[in-house]
Amino acid sequence: MLSKREVFDGVPEEYLSHKERYENAIRNSVVAFSLVRKMQEEGKTSINNYRDVVGGLLGSSVLRDGSPLGLHYIMFMPAILNQANEEQQEKWLPRAWNCSIIGSYAQTELGHGTFIRGLETTATYDAATKQFVLHSPTLTAYKWWPGGLGQTANYCIVVAQLYTKGQCHGIHSFIIQVRDEETHMPLPGIKIGEIGAKLGLNAVNNGFLGFDNYRIPRTNMLMKHAQVLEDGTYVKSRHSKLNYGAMVFVRVVIVFDMVNYLSKAVTIATRFSAVRRQCQLKAGETECQILDYVTQQHKLFVSIAAAHAFRITANKLWLTFNEVNEQLVEGNLQRLPELHALACCLKAVTTADTAACVERCRLACGGHGYMMSSSLPLTYGLVTAACTYEGENTVLLLQTARFLVKTYQQLDSKALTPTVAYLKTAAAERFCVGWSNTTEGIIRGFQVVAMRVIIMSTFNEEVQEMSRTVSPQLKEVLHQLVDLYCTYWALEKLSDLLLYTPISQKEVESLRLRYEETLTNLRPNAVGLVDAFDLRDEMLQSTLGSYDGRVYERLMEEAMKSPLNAEPMLQSTLGSYDGRVYERLMEEAMKSPLNAEPVNYTFHKYLKPFMQGKL
Numbered sequence: 001m002l003s004k005r006e007v008f009d010g011v012p013e014e015y016l017s018h019k020e021r022y023e024n025a026i027r028n029s030v031v032a033f034s035l036v037r038k039m040q041e042e043g044k045t046s047i048n049n050y051r052d053v054v055g056g057l058l059g060s061s062v063l064r065d066g067s068p069l070g071l072h073y074i075m076f077m078p079a080i081l082n083q084a085n086e087e088q089q090e091k092w093l094p095r096a097w098n099c100s101i102i103g104s105y106a107q108t109e110l111g112h113g114t115f116i117r118g119l120e121t122t123a124t125y126d127a128a129t130k131q132f133v134l135h136s137p138t139l140t141a142y143k144w145w146p147g148g149l150g151q152t153a154n155y156c157i158v159v160a161q162l163y164t165k166g167q168c169h170g171i172h173s174f175i176i177q178v179r180d181e182e183t184h185m186p187l188p189g190i191k192i193g194e195i196g197a198k199l200g201l202n203a204v205n206n207g208f209l210g211f212d213n214y215r216i217p218r219t220n221m222l223m224k225h226a227q228v229l230e231d232g233t234y235v236k237s238r239h240s241k242l243n244y245g246a247m248v249f250v251r252v253v254i255v256f257d258m259v260n261y262l263s264k265a266v267t268i269a270t271r272f273s274a275v276r277r278q279c280q281l282k283a284g285e286t287e288c289q290i291l292d293y294v295t296q297q298h299k300l301f302v303s304i305a306a307a308h309a310f311r312i313t314a315n316k317l318w319l320t321f322n323e324v325n326e327q328l329v330e331g332n333l334q335r336l337p338e339l340h341a342l343a344c345c346l347k348a349v350t351t352a353d354t355a356a357c358v359e360r361c362r363l364a365c366g367g368h369g370y371m372m373s374s375s376l377p378l379t380y381g382l383v384t385a386a387c388t389y390e391g392e393n394t395v396l397l398l399q400t401a402r403f404l405v406k407t408y409q410q411l412d413s414k415a416l417t418p419t420v421a422y423l424k425t426a427a428a429e430r431f432c433v434g435w436s437n438t439t440e441g442i443i444r445g446f447q448v449v450a451m452r453v454i455i456m457s458t459f460n461e462e463v464q465e466m467s468r469t470v471s472p473q474l475k476e477v478l479h480q481l482v483d484l485y486c487t488y489w490a491l492e493k494l495s496d497l498l499l500y501t502p503i504s505q506k507e508v509e510s511l512r513l514r515y516e517e518t519l520t521n522l523r524p525n526a527v528g529l530v531d532a533f534d535l536r537d538e539m540l541q542s543t544l545g546s547y548d549g550r551v552y553e554r555l556m557e558e559a560m561k562s563p564l565n566a567e568p569m570l571q572s573t574l575g576s577y578d579g580r581v582y583e584r585l586m587e588e589a590m591k592s593p594l595n596a597e598p599v600n601y602t603f604h605k606y607l608k609p610f611m612q613g614k615l
């Protein structure tokens, strides 16, 4: 059994080369996912409920910049579960579940990410050989971005335009082997490699993939929803968008992921703010904790409330996802549009808000928040990617807007689904609700504004349930968080409220006072509230946010680990004696060492033993 970090012990990831980072990520991933395999052998996890186990690992400090195996669990396996028929699931799932094959999910191309009906990769059926011919007709048709595809995966789900009998039937999913299972060499007709360094997630090994008239068996088309018969006859799906299921699933999972990252960032920033003393409130007094400044509370406390709001929302969304999927299995597609709109909205809003909150947590820590050792820059790089992947946020919000407009237009003719029932109330009150500076009044105000109510009403609903099961003291603090979250967004979105509701200037002023009063009321419980996330130091991996508050000692300990401090020599493209700065930067950029060899050495050293169950 490999130890966790046997090769680069003690050297922080920031100081590893691109190649060393990949080796580090592969080794840590096979060690981590060997635990999943052990748990499944002991019956402690199964293919239908591995979200928490794998989620815990992927969100852990061991795989802090992502994993080349992440997409195998997050999209490759769920796509087989969601889109393969029973026979195909019997063939592929056991091998995927015990990791004897490693998969990716290849949908996005160089030329298209959002507009998936415009994807260019083709899968043309040849009835004579009962095969599909996969082809990338242009450079822009190359798959670009799939996680793990660079040097790691040997299979992937490929989304391509399906042609049979000379007719195009739109995009469908295929399971395709891209590398030899023994040698890991790319198969003939496959062009494959990694796309290079990114802002973050540099351990994910995102890759590119091109096909040159590459043949696969007919039965490699995932045929749960649509089929192509041996003679090339196309049998269409009950609903053209059932093939989009993998994306809906991941959007739901991403909301959980944002809770994880936001809780970590606000724990780090709040604890640091309790330790950090800067300036005096009165001359001659001891310097005060920066957490005592209202401006610092304004920066941080809404993130504590948001972490709880998103956690409650994520759980509610997961329940809705499972309810709707059970209905889909019974052939009832009625709530699919609502689920799609909800998943789009909550993925877009929670990722955008989390990215903004994490950046605000970093800024709230001053210079020390800019240190990689604080873990805040890395966290920002991770969450900001989520605003783009799995559907770029703007585009997803447009999907939600489309659904809301359609729902509103059918208000009197159609029964409303649970998450949009508020539209009836808003319409009934003809948009002239009386304003009250209460939580309910603000939510009602937002219902009128419409776009943000889904998170607000879910959050509010759960809190009502919670009031029957928590102590009076905790109930008071939770209601303060609800108050804070509502008054914060009421003040943030004041222009909408002024436009659509009769809120008066006097009420706005008392709202502001109420907001600051709530900040003051929450101050004594701020550290306790982030402690309640119960995130161990190993999870935070932060010099600023450790439980013991030894911030400065940890900053110095981490600084001394830099190899640049270990020896007088500078190892820097910017500081080289000969001044050839630009030439060296270009030389470095062109290296991309992982592409220097068709099979990276880590395959034989770690990946192959792992896939053969020998680790």
Ligand SMILES: CCCCCCCCCCCCCCCCC/C=C/C(=O)SCCNC(=O)CCNC(=O)[C@H](O)C(C)(C)COP(=O)(O)OP(=O)(O)OC[C@H]1O[C@@H](n2cnc3c(N)ncnc32)[C@H](O)[C@@H]1OP(=O)(O)O
Binding pocket: 050, 051, 052, 054, 055, 056, 058, 059, 073, 074, 078, 105, 107, 108, 113, 114, 115, 116, 117, 147, 241, 244, 245, 247, 248, 250, 253, 254, 256, 257, 336, 337, 340, 388, 389, 390, 391, 392, 395, 396, 399, 402, 403, 406
């Ligand atoms: C259990 C395992 C879990 C383990 C892990 C646990 C957690 C660990 C943490 C990990 C967290 C997650 C990490 C995630 C890593 C992800 C890596 C990234 C992967 C990717 O990015 S994959 C590629 C993603 N790409 C996209 O999302 C593309 C975005 N574009 C689209 O989706 C579509 O183009 C579109 C929706 C924007 C438009 O589609 P289209 O043009 O076909 O449709 P129209 O706009 O014309 O609308 C037509 C009608 O179709 C409905 N519709 C559209 N989409 C859907 C859908 N998905 N479902 C249902 N219905 C849909 C529209 O609503 C329209 O309906 P109407 O009634 O006609 O209005």
Ligand SMILES: Cc1cc2nc3c(=O)[nH]c(=O)nc-3n(C[C@H](O)[C@H](O)[C@H](O)COP(=O)(O)OP(=O)(O)OC[C@H]3O[C@@H](n4cnc5c(N)ncnc54)[C@H](O)[C@@H]3O)c2cc1C
Binding pocket: 071, 105, 106, 107, 108, 111, 112, 113, 114, 115, 144, 145, 146, 147, 201, 206, 385, 388, 389, 390, 391, 392, 393, 394, 395, 398
């Ligand atoms: C870290 C990371 C990991 C990824 N992993 C994978 C993966 O594993 N598998 C995979 O298949 N893909 C993956 N992707 C790709 C991802 O799904 C796409 O980047 C995403 O769907 C956005 O598409 P795009 O990059 O083409 O941007 P575009 O769609 O070109 O967006 C560019 C701009 O155009 C705007 N725009 C586009 N269409 C419209 C419209 N209709 N109306 C208004 N504005 C519009 C967008 O809002 C945006 O501002 C990954 C991406 C990242 C960043």
